[in-house]
Amino acid sequence: MKFELTILGCGGAIPTLDRKPTAQYLNIQERYFLIDCGEGTQVQLRKYHCKFSKIDRIFISHLHGDHFLGLFGYLSTLSLLGRKKTIHIHAPKDLKKLLASHFSISGKQFNFDINFNELNFSKSTLIFEDSILQITSFPVDHSIQCCGFIFKEKTSKRSMIKSKIRELNLSIEAIKSFKNRQNFKLDGKLIDFRDVTKPGNRSRSYAYCADTCYNENIIPYIKHADLLYHESTFLEDRKDKAQMTKHSTANQAATIASKANVKELLIGHFSARYEEIDGFLEEAQKVFKNTISCYDGYIHSIKI
Ligand SMILES: [Zn+2]
Ligand SMILES: [Zn+2]
Numbered sequence: 651m652k653f654e655l656t657i658l659g660c661g662g663a664i665p666t667l668d669r670k671p672t673a674q675y676l677n678i679q680e681r682y683f684l685i686d687c688g689e690g691t692q693v694q695l696r697k698y699h700c701k702f703s704k705i706d707r708i709f710i711s712h713l714h715g716d717h718f719l720g721l722f723g724y725l726s727t728l729s730l731l732g733r734k735k736t737i738h739i740h741a742p743k744d745l746k747k748l749l750a751s752h753f754s755i756s757g758k759q760f761n762f763d764i765n766f767n768e769l770n771f772s773k774s775t776l777i778f779e780d781s782i783l784q785i786t787s788f789p790v791d792h793s794i795q796c797c798g799f800i801f802k803e804k805t806s807k808r809s810m811i812k813s814k815i816r817e818l819n820l821s822i823e824a825i826k827s828f829k830n831r832q833n834f835k836l837d838g839k840l841i842d843f844r845d846v847t848k849p850g851n852r853s854r855s856y857a858y859c860a861d862t863c864y865n866e867n868i869i870p871y872i873k874h875a876d877l878l879y880h881e882s883t884f885l886e887d888r889k890d891k892a893q894m895t896k897h898s899t900a901n902q903a904a905t906i907a908s909k910a911n912v913k914e915l916l917i918g919h920f921s922a923r924y925e926e927i928d929g930f931l932e933e934a935q936k937v938f939k940n941t942i943s944c945y946d947g948y949i950h951s952i953k954i
Pocket of ligand 2: 792861
């Protein structure tokens with residue numbers, strides 16, 4: 651049961667040869683998501699062998715170009731490849747206008763529907779739910795309206811110990827009760843659900859904080875996440891610049907990770923001003939040991 655994140659771009663606003671603009675591909679139990687879609691994302695999806703056409707849901711955090719300019723090309727290619735299935739986009743409302751005007755000027759006809767869902771920037775909002783997963787957006791603090799996203803598995807029900815089903819010749823009704831943590835009477839004897847079931851899988855979670863300055867208001871949303879992505883555009887030597895442009899330093903990203911008590915921190919969105927990025931990991935690990943510095947093509951699996 652995969653919970654796997656692929657970094658398609660770890661760069662800041664200006665791409666470099668090694669660091670493309672922000673985009674991430676997330677596979678949670680064969681549900682495929684794209685988080686932000688900077689310029690060149692479709693090429694990165696190919697390069698890192700992602701399931702290009704299987705993405706059904708796209709999340710765009712905000713409308714700075716380094717987070718959405720790749721969407722025009724990606725959607726056009728999906729159309730050329732003959733996609734028929736609806737694609738769902740969660741994004742700021744103005745993106746709908748931008749896409750509509752671009753595709754109307756270029757005379758582009760799609761074979762598939764785009765289901766557009768406007769983000770709420772005033773409060774945390776459940777934006778998607780199915781049998782195994784919940785996705786919630788939450789406001790972050792950037793120079794324009796911007797949202798982060800949390801992807802969280804639901805705790806699965808207890809599962810049956812197979813040998814017990816045969817041994818006790820259990821009916822469907824009995825199995826249902828046990829999975830729902832209820833005891834069941836069998837031939838006059840009460841069977842404890844704990845004796846015939848084992849615990850379900852734990853719920854794994856990934857919190858994506860998009861572009862944001864240091865702001866402790868986001869901590870309640872991301873608390874205890876298995877993996878936190880927090881931008882780290884600058885080092886402390888440019889703390890003023892970070893504050894001015896509503897971005898964060900590596901030290902600040904690590905401080906948020908520590909205060910939110912997450913298991914692991916992933917830092918990225920490195921400014922093109924820094925040719926070498928070793929200093930980011932060094933600075934962050936002084937505050938939060940379990941930090942990983944991401945690079946284009948980096949894959950991170952969250953284990954069960
Ligand atoms: Zn950005
Ligand atoms: Zn931005």
